[in-house]
Amino acid sequence: MSRVTVSDVAAAAGVSVATVDRVLNGRPGVRTQTIDKVQEAISALHYWPDRLATRLARGREYRFCAVLPDGSNSFMRALAEEARSVGARMASERVVLDLKHTDVFDGAILAATLETLGGYDGVAVVALDHPQVREAINALVRSGTHVVTLVSDVPDSRRDHYVGVTNTAAGRTAATLMGRFAAGQTGKIGLIAGSVALRDHVERQFGFEQVIAAEYPALGVLPVREGRDQWERVRDVTQALLEDTPDLVGIYNVGAGNRGIVEALEAAGRADSIVFIAHELTAYSRRALVRGTIDAVLNQDPGHEMRSAVRVLMALADKEPIVEGQERIRIDIFLRDNLP
């Protein structure tokens, strides 16, 4: 049951290994007829090139670059940390993973950064959905650099793959949890987002409102308030929300800055009575979840996302198929009981 090698194929096809090699690597100078013979032998013997030997022989390194925001909320810091650890681990597999921080919220700056990345085999980028960014991504792809979008997608670009969750589904999930956790109550739900210019925030909001409107008529969703992902600002927004809304039953924070909401709720003594659903599991949100101030955390696993991004980039570089089930990023729901 030992491995089938190129020489086995050559013998079976009645040609030399050189010819088999030419066929396998698409080099010119082989008659169609001979190509067919070789291919028949390949499938008859179930030949499959040995990945290890192939990569060793090719001797090429995979040069990848991850582009992350320089503004540093916990999630993005975790993502950067994962990038470093994946990079260290993959070093013994001929993979180099560089890390670049930039202002991803400014289309022009992000696009300019991307334009310098043509030397890489692949780029993973937390992308703003902006015309200039889209163009920069397309230019990279055209120049032969594979691009995957990370966490936030640019759907109508030519990026090879999106590694992240479906944000409308995340919003819907938050809505169902909200609706059921607030069962029997009538009142308003406050929605807080970082900025309505961020695609993932808008999509979550959309999914959330859709389900609440359709399934939970006793609940009304208030207009979004922007917290810019900064917890101090989010705290002020939440305080105002609490004062303005006597019949507030729940809060859904679409973006970062959970700390602001937690502090406002606990200061007002409303931590237990108001259902609070948040995104991203961090050390802080974790404690608030255990304490009961946060009722559920929706999460995307930065480790999974970073590893997936690199696996996808490698598969693209090797022209190998992507294992869908492995690369689908799930929307994790964390309650206090199933924390990792």
Added chain:
Amino acid sequence: MSRVTVSDVAAAAGVSVATVDRVLNGRPGVRTQTIDKVQEAISALHYWPDRLATRLARGREYRFCAVLPDGSNSFMRALAEEARSVGARMASERVVLDLKHTDVFDGAILAATLETLGGYDGVAVVALDHPQVREAINALVRSGTHVVTLVSDVPDSRRDHYVGVTNTAAGRTAATLMGRFAAGQTGKIGLIAGSVALRDHVERQFGFEQVIAAEYPALGVLPVREGRDQWERVRDVTQALLEDTPDLVGIYNVGAGNRGIVEALEAAGRADSIVFIAHELTAYSRRALVRGTIDAVLNQDPGHEMRSAVRVLMALADKEPIVEGQERIRIDIFLRDNLP
């Protein structure tokens, strides 16, 4: 920035490659002093052996075997399917993954099966926690075959690793969902399990009862009823449960056979009024979840588990560290909105 190779290390240490090789592979015939010199050079140059070249040179195949139940509920069938697909995919990486079906619910039979597996480098087994099985696992490990338990653990054996969820946490999670989904109601909760002899079922039950008792005093948990994981029997049990319990507000099915509960609930017209929490996402449970008869599904991803088992076995065979974050199996919570 090219790779550091053994000859670089040899040059730096002032010895020959043969000596470096002896040190690296723990072969005898090198003075302690020389070993130190080599090791200093290794860390000074940050040498790390090239995995590809190592595996190519060793030329060894990894022979693994997955032992799964021959009784075929959807989850186990999915697991077997994943094993086949992982096996096919890994064939080009010198990994052979055989698949064996056996009666894992009979300790003696399972132990006998395990005893035939000494030729493998690693075994992944869905294990019954039984003295004979434990002994068989220990014997395998002693003979140099790595063992990981899959889905169901044998904690006090010498198995190298457990690939699966923490079942008490799963039970607690189900309880929190139940408590919150049934908020405001007072009544009883029915508990259905496959068999109280299965470790994972008992643990889920334990976690569930713990949280309900502590956090949701308005709810009482009825004694477990056994459905043997067969849906016809589960249906009958559920019908009896419905008739016996006028104030039933929820059902938690710890094991398989969701179809029995779904049919009983829908036949009785209680699908909407009773909170039903189930385990394992299958084509059937998925439809029932979308329809609303099932309110939440707790799931362990068979694909993730199978891939993880193989990765862990490979890491063990190579004496490489295991990436904890990657191998932790999460308890997925699925609502109708975040279905994959």
Added chain:
DNA sequence: AAAGGCTTGACGTGCGTACCTCAGTAATTG
């Protein structure tokens, strides 16, 4: 019939490590 272009075979080198043999040097023992 000679020139030129396709096709193919034969062979070599390299990727980085594992593992083996053999000779030679140094240190230890009786």
Added chain:
DNA sequence: CAATTACTGAGGTACGCACGTCAAGCCTTT
């Protein structure tokens, strides 16, 4: 001091593939 024994160096082969060179064979064209 000679005889062991313990180290070390030099060199080779193998793993399976990628890639390059060179020459030989064949067919077409003029």
